[in-house]
Amino acid sequence: MILTSKIESFVMHCGEMGSRWGFNRTVGQMYGLLIIHQEPLTAVDISEALNISRGNVSMGIKELQSWRLVQVQHKPKDRKEYYSPAGTIWEMATRVFEERRKREIDPTLSLLRDNLLDEPANQKEVYAQEKMHEIHDLLETVTHWAGELQSMSPDKLNTLMKLGAGVTKVINLKDKLINKS
Amino acid sequence: MILTSKIESFVMHCGEMGSRWGFNRTVGQMYGLLIIHQEPLTAVDISEALNISRGNVSMGIKELQSWRLVQVQHKPKDRKEYYSPAGTIWEMATRVFEERRKREIDPTLSLLRDNLLDEPANQKEVYAQEKMHEIHDLLETVTHWAGELQSMSPDKLNTLMKLGAGVTKVINLKDKLINKS
DNA sequence: CTGAAGTTTCAGTAATTTCTGAAAGTTTAA
DNA sequence: TTAAACTTTCAGAAATTACTGAAACTTCAG
The missing domain is CATH 1.20.5 (Single alpha-helices involved in coiled-coils or other helix-helix interfaces)
Known part of the structure; x- marks a missing residue:
């Protein structure tokens, strides 16, 4: 057992928050575990620490990689893959922000832009376009300033x-x- | 039928994005509909426009109210409740931000603070606490600056x-x- | 009161998402 | 080339989440 109770509470908390942060429970736990554990861990370590199946770990790692949040290492004379968090805490937060922007904002901006190109066909659409315009401008402003903050140390x-x-x-x-x- | 196809595409998009923005599909659709539609709508209007049950509308309105995103109006000589979005687009965005902060960040900050009060019991916990400290400081910084942006027009x-x-x-x-x- | 017009609740069902475990795939040492 | 050591995939099971519709509740006019 690699978890003391205090560390376990953190890992479990990451699990509960996971879905709010954009991934699912086990992916959240996995990420929490990797952050809080000094040494890189193998898939089997993770699977045992969290009591989840080996296959689930593999899928979770894939998910975390798609967010660019983990990195893989190898040790000499050892074929296993060792996983650890990628970058500093600040970089990780930046990545979560960026990925979420891609998933939560960009598709909407794109839909709004498309819609705003068309002429409104009737009174209702005139009003609708006004609102879409407002939302569009707001999202652009917010992403702009968020980017500014991210670029600062x-x-x-x-x-x-x-x-x-x-x-x-x-x-x-x-x-x-x-x-x- | 109150939806033209262009407006419908916006409403359906809100549904698809709904879960990413913190609520579920039908709640997303309902909110999109209320924003894009100039006149306030009754529960039955919503139920018919979106083809969902009357009960579901009731639950959805409750959810949107918990985010402070809709307001109820009454018309003279009419017992029905009329719903419309609460506040400007900017205010709505601010509310979504705030609610999400409450759900996504505040619980973590609180857990981290509790954990940081305890003395680390061993080497692993020393490392763990360092990391928790970093995360704690980052979250505080981010919420601070996000608040600053929100307070600007x-x-x-x-x-x-x-x-x-x-x-x-x-x-x-x-x-x-x-x-x- | 009564009942018509509305809203809310919630048990059960439907839909979706997540997880498991066994099979298939990959890599490497000998 | 083989087989051991590891990783990935994916069909189906389990868990979770969302939705319906009927019953209960509320409000108000007559």
């Missing part, structure tokens, strides 16, 4: 946060400067 | 976006000003 953000620098204040300042010039 | 964000003002640039500026003073 977490250290910098933290420092600024502790300095009490709200985006609002900062941007107001910028606004004034722009208007002056 | 979308107009202002759009204007700044079009001016080419990246957060990075803006914040660098602020940084310099702070260091000077």
